[in-house]
């Protein structure tokens with residue numbers, strides 16, 4: 001393989017005096033490591049490129065036996081300097097990057113979806129920061145939705161009643177379906193892991209499902225809806241993507 005590809009730098013490590021290894025996310029080949037031989041000395045070939053969160057156009061080549069990739073040169077598209085200037089904002093971005101690294105989307109459609117989502121999230125954080133600390137949750141929810149988990153938050157799955165105005169709707173984490181109070185008692189048990197939420201949570205999740213990161217700065221939630229939404233998103237992501245945030249790290253569940 002020899003190609004020129006846009007990539008987001010997820011991690012940079014040093015080995016030997018002047019060489020670096022770089023973990024990158026590309027839209028077509030997903031996540032992989034590539035070596036930047038001499039990258040820490042020859043600044044000319046990688047001017048400002050070898051740093052986490054950077055958006056870079058890399059020339060990538062495989063060695064003869066195809067056992068590893070090396071970066072021949074790079075040109076920086078965006079360094080997201082505003083994000084890096086503010087430790088709190090950088091923390092939100094790094095959280096999304098850690099999630100992406102653990103998610104390790106398969107090359108092709110999934111890697112394209114995650115790449116677009118991460119890039120748009122960094123662009124949004126660079127421009128205008130949404131209030132609160134919801135960004136990593138919005139990112140995880142949107143990743144789950146875009147990767148094929150398609151819940152229906154707007155109607156009762158049993159009677160078709162609109163979720164708007166429902167009292168104490170119940171959500172099945174497994175199926176992503178909503179059940180109104182009347183159907184809950186008729187149905188007795190809704191299968192699997194369920195969460196009782198306020199209607200505002202359903203409205204918010206439906207809005208997130210149809211949003212892009214550029215919209216997120218406009219999202220307003222009460223503290224209670226935000227808290228319930230975070231818990232529901234965590235349950236969705238643990239169930240459908242097998243990842244859970246715990247003590248500052250993502251772990252596979």
Ligand SMILES: [Zn+2]
Pocket residue numbers: 156157158159160161179180181182183184
């Ligand atoms: Zn119903």
